[in-house]
Amino acid sequence: xxxxxxxxxxxxxxxxxxxxxxxxxxxxxxxxxxxxxxxxxxxxxxxxxxxxxxxxxxxxxx
Numbered sequence: 001x002x003x004x005x006x007x008x009x010x011x012x013x014x015x016x017x018x019x020x021x022x023x024x025x026x027x028x029x030x031x032x033x034x035x036x037x038x039x040x041x042x043x044x045x046x047x048x049x050x051x052x053x054x055x056x057x058x059x060x061x062x
Contacts, residue, residue: 004035004036005035005036005038006033006034006035006036006037006038007019007022007033007035008022008026008031008032008033008034008035009022009025009026009029009031009032009033010022010032010033011032011033011038011040014035030043030045030050030051030052030060030062031043031052031060032052034054034056034057036054036056036057037054037056037057039054039055039056041053041054041060049061049062050062
């Protein structure tokens, strides 16, 4: 799929700074945006982890 273009938490361009708040939040939260197409993902949080689905790029699990 290639390198991420968008921040997977805030949806802004990944090249606009280091996104320290997003990096800190991602330690505890699943991604909310697809890093490849910026679409909002369907996220499900479970007791044993999470899953996030992009209609274009498929599912991520954590």
